[in-house]
Amino acid sequence: MEQLQITSATPNSALLDLPWRQPLAGWPADVLAALPRGISRHVVRFVRLDGRVLAIKETSESIAFREYEMLRQLRKLEVPSVKPVGVVTGRLSDTGEPLEAALITEHLAFSLPYRSVFSQALRDETANRLIDALAVLLVRLHLTGFFWGDVSLSNTLFRRDANQFAAYLVDAETGALHRELTPGQRDYDLELARVNIIGELMDLAAGELLDDEVDEIGIGNSLVERYTELWEALTGVEAFHTDERWRIAARIDQLNELGFDVGELSITTDIDGTTVQIQPQVVDAGHHSRRLLKLTGLDVQDNQARRLLNDLDSYQAATERQEEDEQLVAHDWLQNVFHPTIRAVPRELRRKLEPAQLYHEILDHRWFISERAQRDVPMPETVASYVENVLQHRPDEKAILGLAPGDEPEAGPEADYFHYAAADPDDDPAG
Known part of the structure; x- marks a missing residue:
């Protein structure tokens, strides 16, 4: 007779309290977390356990262990992917019937499946931002030698990044790690992604969840274009004359600007x-987030880090401390600007x-209300306005940029803000 077995790198005895003797589809509501789920060929449920939200997927034992190990390898390679928690095997129903194994992963906080992102009939520009994020993820996976084999929006989770x-990989069931991918393997993944999208x-x-435009x-074709542009920028060979050596630094600056x-x-x-030829051999994503982490200890997404670094630069200039040690200035910015701003938002x-x-x-929001008031609005006033007119109207985990026309609030100053927030990011005056 089989016995329940939990295989985990971070064992938690509370896992034993879950109703493993029931098929996942029949788990009671009191153990489930009501979070949006994407489309999956398997039964997937979310549960709250010890202050964490876990995603549990029923599948065969061999597939569960294979995906668990694959996700562990991807995490070691620092590829954006969900965190594997463990595999449960030896499940039996109350009548003694064998049940499928279960793969447990940690739910990615503040993330949503693509169908939830589109639940408000969002616009073309939002779809393009999702495709851009997926293209970056696919390039990062291919650079590490990972062949996905099932690229789709359904197998991806999305988080806001400024x-x-x-984009984060969710399903690694069909994936395989190689030392290096062949052009044919990359092309297969890319074409599969285009068709699936x-x-x-x-x-x-x-x-009727898409805007008519x-x-x-x-959009599917644009993934191929975006991927090709990024891959060429990261791996392409550039030739120049020996008297143009400045182009080496320019190439590095270009890659840094792309976040690598x-x-x-x-x-x-x-x-x-x-004639000199240069080609990047090793590129690592997260240029801005690594710099911010080193300066402040804040561990955030790369575009968020870029925005915070810009604000740090503005603070350094405003306080006329350009000649001071950047780490000391960053510490003061963190203590005097960033943390007080966050603490000014009501805890709930x-x-x-x-x-x-x-x-x-x-x-x-500060830029928006300052432009409207034709004056520099101080941060305390900005926070109060943002909380009253924007944040308190946003639902948890579904506050998504890119609302379609007609989905904005009908009245009040927050209506204009939603329109601004949905604008093309290239038009962002704050950079």
């Missing part, structure tokens, strides 16, 4: 030494957004 989104968007359109095929650090460059010259409302995203939106 005015963009950040078009199909998923057409499904949303059939359910959204071009499903165009350059760990290693290949630099070669031709036979007569007049802070859970609606991550602190970095909250600060980013407050900065956006």
